[in-house]
Amino acid sequence: MGPSALEDLITAFGRLPGIGRKTAQRLALYVIKAPRQEADALASAIVAAKDGIAYCAKCFNFTDRGQELCEVCRNPRRDGQVICVVEEASDVIALERSQLVSGTYHVLGGALSPLDGVGPDDLRIDELMRRVGDGGEVKEVILAHNASAEGEATAEYIYQKMSALTKVTRLARGLPVGSDLDLIDRVTLAHALEGRQNF
Amino acid sequence: MGPSALEDLITAFGRLPGIGRKTAQRLALYVIKAPRQEADALASAIVAAKDGIAYCAKCFNFTDRGQELCEVCRNPRRDGQVICVVEEASDVIALERSQLVSGTYHVLGGALSPLDGVGPDDLRIDELMRRVGDGGEVKEVILAHNASAEGEATAEYIYQKMSALTKVTRLARGLPVGSDLDLIDRVTLAHALEGRQNF
Numbered sequence: 001m002g003p004s005a006l007e008d009l010i011t012a013f014g015r016l017p018g019i020g021r022k023t024a025q026r027l028a029l030y031v032i033k034a035p036r037q038e039a040d041a042l043a044s045a046i047v048a049a050k051d052g053i054a055y056c057a058k059c060f061n062f063t064d065r066g067q068e069l070c071e072v073c074r075n076p077r078r079d080g081q082v083i084c085v086v087e088e089a090s091d092v093i094a095l096e097r098s099q100l101v102s103g104t105y106h107v108l109g110g111a112l113s114p115l116d117g118v119g120p121d122d123l124r125i126d127e128l129m130r131r132v133g134d135g136g137e138v139k140e141v142i143l144a145h146n147a148s149a150e151g152e153a154t155a156e157y158i159y160q161k162m163s164a165l166t167k168v169t170r171l172a173r174g175l176p177v178g179s180d181l182d183l184i185d186r187v188t189l190a191h192a193l194e195g196r197q198n199f
Numbered sequence: 200m201g202p203s204a205l206e207d208l209i210t211a212f213g214r215l216p217g218i219g220r221k222t223a224q225r226l227a228l229y230v231i232k233a234p235r236q237e238a239d240a241l242a243s244a245i246v247a248a249k250d251g252i253a254y255c256a257k258c259f260n261f262t263d264r265g266q267e268l269c270e271v272c273r274n275p276r277r278d279g280q281v282i283c284v285v286e287e288a289s290d291v292i293a294l295e296r297s298q299l300v301s302g303t304y305h306v307l308g309g310a311l312s313p314l315d316g317v318g319p320d321d322l323r324i325d326e327l328m329r330r331v332g333d334g335g336e337v338k339e340v341i342l343a344h345n346a347s348a349e350g351e352a353t354a355e356y357i358y359q360k361m362s363a364l365t366k367v368t369r370l371a372r373g374l375p376v377g378s379d380l381d382l383i384d385r386v387t388l389a390h391a392l393e394g395r396q397n398f
Contacts, residue, residue: 003263005244005251012244015237017229018222029289030216032248032261038214039249043242045204045211049231050238052204062231064202090228 006032055089058131060107060124062089072096072104079103081139083131085158087111087146095144103142106131111150112157118150125158132165143170205231254288257330259306259323261288271295271303278302280338282330284357286310286345294343302341305330310349311356317349319356327357331364342369 006028013024031039056063056070063070072078072092082103086092087110095101108123132138141162145151159168173191175184184192205227212223230238255262255269262269271277271291281302285291286309294300307322331337340361344350358367372390374383383391 003252003261005248005263006261009244009248012241015241016226018225023217025289025292026217027215028248029287031245032252036249039245042211042214043245045208046230046238046242046245049204049208049227050235053202053231062202062205064204090224093224 055107059083059105060089060109060127061092061105081137082142083128083138083140084142084144085128086144087151087154091144103140108154111145111148111154113150113153120157123154125161128158129161129165132162138166140167140169143168145170147173254306258282258304259288259308259326260291260304280336281341282327282337282339283341283343284327285343286350286353290343302339307353310344310347310353312349312352322353324357324360328360328364331361335365337365339366339368342367344369346372 009028009031010021010024013019013027014021016024019027031042052065054063054065054067055061056073057068058073059070061070061072067074079102083106084095084101084103085106085108086095087108089107092105092107095105106124106128108125108128110118110123112118112120112123128141132141141158143155143158145155155170159170162168172195173188174195175181175188175192181189208227208230209220209223212218212226213220215223218226230241251264252261253264253266254260255272256267257272258269260269260271266273278301282305283294283300283302284305284307285294286307288306291304291306294304305323305327307324307327309317309322311317311319311322327340331340340357342354342357344354354369358369361367371394372387373394374380374387374391380388
């Protein structure tokens with residue numbers, strides 16, 4: 001079918017999520033034709049990302065290796081009294097891009113999922129409890145989990161454990177901007193009705 | 200927005216064709232979470248493909264570096280009297296997968312495109328002429344170019360230069376399998392009518 005180095009590269013690209021055989025082949029052919037410099041840059045970026053990225057000792061967000069705390073936790077202007085709890089470090093990237101969070105984060109590392117064998121001990125819930133318990137400094141915990149069954153279960157669990165210690169809130173559920181009422185799913189509609197607001 | 204190594208990797212993935220910012224981020228986050236071994240395998244496959252792939256001295260198909268001729272040209276069972284002319288080495292991969300070509304190939308390296316400044320001298324047409332001219336061994340040249348304006352122009356050009364030397368044919372144009380007559384474009388329909396066949 002072709003040189004083995006080409007087949008190997010197609011296979012390696014094909015292991016990436018959402019990359020099928022055809023896309024993998026297109027990427028491999030591109031790399032072979034690309035300037036040497038660009039191919040080397042991609043290869044080194046992959047290795048550098050594996051080598052250069054660590055997790056914040058406080059909130060478990062991504063941080064540069066060698067830095068104990070992440071950019072957010074190091075920033076003295078961020079409000080340490082508010083902790084926004086997310087499932088994954090990639091959620092922090094999305095929230096930081098929005099510039100809507102002035103507080104800090106806590107990355108759980110997933111969501112409760114009995115079917116997948118993910119229990120409370122597999123998430124960084126104890127670490128969150130310790131941050132909230134430390135001297136009563138934390139005024140609010142915002143649960144920013146995904147709108148999935150696992151996300152809801154995780155939020156419910158944390159709420160039960162933490163509501164005695166501090167204020168616990170969650171992101172609003174309702175109609176996303178630009179949505180057609182007649183196309184929206186029933187559960188979202190139920191949330192939108194339940195959470196209806198006064199003018 | 201995050202550690203610089205992560206940003207660098209997102210940028211590097213984003214340079215690949217058809218990979219937007221969101222996909223690049225998804226791939227980068229996957230690589231960071233993937234086992235070290237898998238990330239290293241991808242990085243080395245990229246470098247190995249650049250280092251390990253060369254072009255066949257005869258037909259300009261991909262070959263392993265160190266091999267003067269490609270797999271097809273080395274195979275004594277392939278019919279050297281028939282040359283299938285394609286635009287890119289990736290076309291050879293597609294044709295080899297189909298197992299429909301028993302002859303050999305010639306990779307032009309593109310198609311004539313005056314707008315993009317690609318003239319006959321930029322393609323491997325002289326090399327093809329030499330293969331056909333060598334001792335009259337070549338019985339047929341099959342033009343398997345893309346069904347684009349550039350592909351047609353290239354085929355026409357080669358036909359003019361080569362029809363005195365050997366038999367020159369081209370792939371049939373017509374309805375692709377599974378097509379709906381009422382949805383097919385007018386040009387394809389014209390080709391299908393023009394090339395209509397007896398039962």
